[in-house]
Amino acid sequence: MKLDPFYLIVDSAAWIERLVPLGVKLVQLRIKDRDEATLRTEIRRANGVCAVHGCQLIVNDYWRTAIEEGCDFVHLGQEDLAAADLLAIKYAGLKLGLSTHDHLELETAIAAEPDYIALGPIYPTVLKQMKWAPQGLERISEWKHRVAPIALVAIGGLNPDRLDGVFEAGADSAAVVTDITLNADPEARTREWIEKTKPWR
Numbered sequence: 001m002k003l004d005p006f007y008l009i010v011d012s013a014a015w016i017e018r019l020v021p022l023g024v025k026l027v028q029l030r031i032k033d034r035d036e037a038t039l040r041t042e043i044r045r046a047n048g049v050c051a052v053h054g055c056q057l058i059v060n061d062y063w064r065t066a067i068e069e070g071c072d073f074v075h076l077g078q079e080d081l082a083a084a085d086l087l088a089i090k091y092a093g094l095k096l097g098l099s100t101h102d103h104l105e106l107e108t109a110i111a112a113e114p115d116y117i118a119l120g121p122i123y124p125t126v127l128k129q130m131k132w133a134p135q136g137l138e139r140i141s142e143w144k145h146r147v148a149p150i151a152l153v154a155i156g157g158l159n160p161d162r163l164d165g166v167f168e169a170g171a172d173s174a175a176v177v178t179d180i181t182l183n184a185d186p187e188a189r190t191r192e193w194i195e196k197t198k199p200w201r
């Protein structure tokens, strides 16, 4: 499948309301440590905003709530996948993205026949502690070769200056969290990402 080259990841519906109207076409709602009611409300709100703006919403981790709320795309890590009911996800017609960090995880991901495979961290990330060293650009090219025709998402430490490198190496989409959400001007940075990814659209 064709993914937008700019893949924004945020942790609340409020961020989605703030940034999606600027022209973001692919966004992940990545919520951690919230109660079930809040989670459901956030997913519902995010789904509504994305529908209005023609933006593809991807729900991280919470595939059951995503199905119940009428969402159509989920992202799962390897542990999430091991605990998930893949048949239920596919039966519900959801598209699926999977994380990978090494060759074994890549085998597992390909076997699940996802709609995209994410590789990370490409560069050091401040978002969360990771046990994997930065993968680098050559690993993107290797992954692209192995996953095609499945779409490849690059993630981890990305910023506008690093985008040409990841796309030239073979990524179809570049995912970002802190370069935008911790930026002094998230709106301006989002516009910069949209501009910088235009040639790859």
Ligand SMILES: Cc1ncc(COP(=O)(O)OP(=O)(O)O)c(N)n1
Pocket: 009, 028, 030, 060, 061, 075, 076, 077, 078, 080, 097, 098, 099, 118, 119, 120, 153, 155, 175
């Ligand atoms: C696009 C994308 N890639 C990787 C991840 C990480 O997923 P996971 O390994 O399950 O870790 P958490 O994000 O759930 O902490 C992602 N969310 N999105």
Ligand SMILES: Cc1ncsc1CCOP(=O)(O)O
Pocket: 119, 120, 121, 122, 124, 125, 126, 127, 128, 155, 156, 157, 158, 175, 176, 177, 178, 179
């Ligand atoms: C969730 C995740 N998986 C691999 S790197 C990463 C974090 C990406 O965040 P940032 O864009 O802030 O480095």
Ligand SMILES: [Mg+2]
Pocket: 060, 061, 075, 076, 077, 080
């Ligand atoms: Mg997860």
